[in-house]
Amino acid sequence: MNNEHRENLVELAEYEGKCPICQGKLVIKDYKYTAPLVGDLLISVSKCENCGFKHTDVFLLSTNEPRKVVYRVEEPGDDRALLVKSSTCKIEVPELGVTIEPGIYSQGYITTVEGIILDVISITESLCSSGDAPLDKCNEVLDKLRKAHRNELPYTVILYDYLGVCDIINDKKKPVYEPLELNQE
Numbered sequence: 130m131n132n133e134h135r136e137n138l139v140e141l142a143e144y145e146g147k148c149p150i151c152q153g154k155l156v157i158k159d160y161k162y163t164a165p166l167v168g169d170l171l172i173s174v175s176k177c178e179n180c181g182f183k184h185t186d187v188f189l190l191s192t193n194e195p196r197k198v199v200y201r202v203e204e205p206g207d208d209r210a211l212l213v214k215s216s217t218c219k220i221e222v223p224e225l226g227v228t229i230e231p232g233i234y235s236q237g238y239i240t241t242v243e244g245i246i247l248d249v250i251s252i253t254e255s256l257c258s259s260g261d262a263p264l265d266k267c268n269e270v271l272d273k274l275r276k277a278h279r280n281e282l283p284y285t286v287i288l289y290d291y292l293g294v295c296d297i298i299n300d301k302k303k304p305v306y307e308p309l310e311l312n313q314e
């Protein structure tokens with residue numbers, strides 16, 4: 130982290146909790162981070178002194194109603210949009226068959242739309258490298274993902290944002306926000 134970033138990082142609170150792995154002492158530190166375009170973020174970092182468990186999460190500080198964030202990637206550069214993904218947020222890319230479910234151990238992070246696609250490519254490659262992976266299916270899926278990464282295939286990134294704390298941010302192209310029913314899948 131360079132100095133410019135450090136100025137934008139303010140420690141808000143430090144408190145203790147229980148480690149979900151070993152029940153040991155968990156030290157939780159919350160930071161406020163102000164980023165250009167994004168605004169104020171809450172970054173929460175938990176560390177267990179006993180077993181080394183570590184968890185990071187990220188939330189928008191200005192919370193919204195539960196919402197669906199729908200972002201189309203159509204042209205080169207669209208995939209450079211920032212994605213604020215908290216652990217509570219579900220990501221779907223229907224055209225590519227991608228679903229990233231939230232879960233207790235999922236982390237929050239800031240990435241780009243391209244970063245998500247690259248993650249999915251590397252996870253798929255590693256799943257497909259096991260001996261009993263279905264080769265035809267693997268090649269088909271990877272081919273689609275790589276085309277999407279080269280901007281040869283338009284796709285839609287949908288965030289199911291139950292707490293209204295996730296977002297996709299691009300100063301040139303805004304996502305569409307839709308209300309999210311809490312029982313909606």
Ligand SMILES: [Zn+2]
Nearest residue numbers: 148151177180
């Ligand atoms: Zn622990």
